[in-house]
Amino acid sequence: MRKVIKENFKYIYLMMSLIMVIIFGLNNEFVKAAITGIFAFEYIKILILFELSEYLKTSVIILYKGNKSEDSE
Numbered sequence: 001m002r003k004v005i006k007e008n009f010k011y012i013y014l015m016m017s018l019i020m021v022i023i024f025g026l027n028n029e030f031v032k033a034a035i036t037g038i039f040a041f042e043y044i045k046i047l048i049l050f051e052l053s054e055y056l057k058t059s060v061i062i063l064y065k066g067n068k069s070e071d072s073e
Contacts, residue, residue: 015039 019039022031 019035022035
């Protein structure tokens with residue numbers, strides 16, 4: 001996750017800055033809630049995809065090693 005953040009730091013910083021300007025610049029509570037909700041949803045989606053990819057990588061490694069040891073017997 002840290003590698004992904006480092007690679008996309010400028011994009012993430014720009015997006016967060018834009019969201020902060022919009023949130024603090026507008027007085028409409030609905031717009032603030034909508035923008036915050038969209039950002040939170042995207043952030044959670046990225047975290048879930050990252051965790052899922054890590055889980056799948058470890059699962060594939062375990063399955064591959066398991067099959068390899070069975071073949072050698």
